[in-house]
Amino acid sequence: MNEDNKSVMFRMNVKNIRKDFPILDGGMIYMDSAATSLTPESVVASIQSYYRDYNANVGRGVHRLSQVASQLYEEGHTKIADFINAKEEEIIFTKNTTEGVNLVASGLGWKRGDKIVTSILEHHSNLMPWLRVKKKFGINLEIVKPKNGVLRPEDVEKVVDDKTKLVALTHVSNVLGLITPIKEIAKVCEDNNALFLVDGAQSVPHLPVDVKELGCDFLAFSGHKMLGPTGTGVLFMRMPLLESVEPLTLGGGTIDDVSLEGYKLKENYEKFEAGTPNIAGGIALGRAVEYLEKIGMNDIRKHEEKLTKKFVLGLEEIKNVEILCPDIEQRIGVISFNIKGLNPHDVALMLDNFSNIMVRSGYHCCMPLIKWLGVNGAVRASLYLYNTEEEIETLLRTIKEIARG
Ligand SMILES: Cc1ncc(COP(=O)(O)O)c(C=O)c1O
Structure with a gap:
């Protein structure tokens, strides 16, 4: 385990953080925080x-x-x-x-x-x-x-x-x-x-x-x-x-x-x-x-960086998946992708139906950009402090199933 991971685990206890978000208790995987984040009990x-x-x-x-x-x-x-x-x-x-x-x-x-x-x-x-x-x-x-x-x-x-x-x-x-x-x-x-x-x-x-x-x-x-x-x-x-x-x-x-x-x-x-x-x-x-x-914005950042890297690298391994800008440096945990031959909304529905995963799909209120990129919308997973490595694994596994990759 490198120093960075150690400090993330030491400072940021995601298990405890999740207790502040009872909406997660039923096993839902929430990856649509770029649209609207979840709300902790104190708020x-x-x-x-x-x-x-x-x-x-x-x-x-x-x-x-x-x-x-x-x-x-x-x-x-x-x-x-x-x-x-x-x-x-x-x-x-x-x-x-x-x-x-x-x-x-x-x-x-x-x-x-x-x-x-x-x-x-x-x-x-x-x-x-x-x-x-x-x-x-x-x-x-x-x-x-x-x-x-x-x-x-x-x-x-x-x-x-x-x-x-x-x-x-x-x-x-x-x-x-x-x-x-x-x-x-x-x-x-x-x-x-x-x-x-x-x-x-x-x-x-x-x-x-x-x-x-x-x-x-x-x-x-x-x-x-x-x-x-x-x-x-x-x-x-x-x-x-x-x-x-x-x-x-x-x-x-x-x-x-x-x-x-x-x-x-x-x-x-x-x-x-x-x-x-x-x-x-x-x-x-x-x-x-x-x-x-x-919790600390630096620690939140480090946690999200770790999850993002795991997700992007895992996604790159899956056949039939195209990531919009797969760089892993200078980015946050907002990752858009498409699965060849499938409509982004269908992929989002399947993620929900198969594994209880909430992601956004479509144009993301950025029509000129999406058109310029030459795609017909995209699926977007967006991460936050309450997401876990296990959730990323479930997401990758489900995408692989859907993409037959
Ligand atoms: C980059 C960016 N700008 C502006 C907005 C608009 O935010 P709101 O709907 O809260 O006004 C969003 C919402 O997704 C956004 O992601």
Whole structure:
């Protein structure tokens, strides 16, 4: 056993972790965490506790319940800020990654001739908002393509110029699982005075992420992919930008002052959280982050790397299987593949029927990428901290049966 494996086994006890996810008790193998992760008991309990013990609105009342709810909701922001090394004021709670990206798309002022650079790897959520800006304002939209599945800083550099207002890229592809060299691309953006939005939907749940180190201006991610409840997400927005970006919605909770002539907006995240927010969700998302931190993002990463390597190497041995980008370095546990002659949805159904394995199939909200890769969809297994080596073995055995390989 090498040192790495020893430390993973010593630090991360997957058997104990699984006890926090009773949904797994029946023997189901859950490998669809890139779509939505499972939720540990402590997160479920924190949602219940809000409704049972201190159900009140936030930032509006002076009574005791409202004070407790407000403090815990604010602490949710602080926990997320610490998790990605941001300031509390820079953390806007959204309902998901999609809303975060749309907020930036509608909140930056655009004029004809501006340029946005994005890539063919993007989830529809980080592509369609830019297509709309293009249609509405006549901006130029430049689409970068990857080399061997990875976006290269030099290819981004070729298209970024002094007209480029924003570069919007995914940190990790939700189809290929490969990691984009964000820091190097951030340098290209900085050199050209372009803003940089990173889609962290697949990175923040699986990698240690530090926004200062990454050098991005915006980072959007989803709570429900990192053990939090559905309907929760985060948009990190670098401090000076909070002042110039227009909120998506206006209303209660966003202002310092209102008169019949106009209003003065607050200067922190509250400016962007109009109306009663998802209070229980925000508090529970803080709990989810606490849970991840207790286990340790480095250890989660190592555990997933070990499982990913085992899966990819095993998959390569099976005849009639084609993996979309089989690299084992610089990737997370998101692996897409096809079995010759079979529709991806049929394969996913068979995995469920034969071995109780839940995976995703189809276009993965990445139609342009899937078409460009020349395939008719794919099966995607996505792993997380609660998956085990035994589950990988069952998955490989079942794929082999299906592929007759
Ligand atoms: C890379 C990426 N971006 C954006 C999204 C959209 O996330 P949500 O549906 O939570 O808004 C996803 C969801 O799968 C994703 O994988």
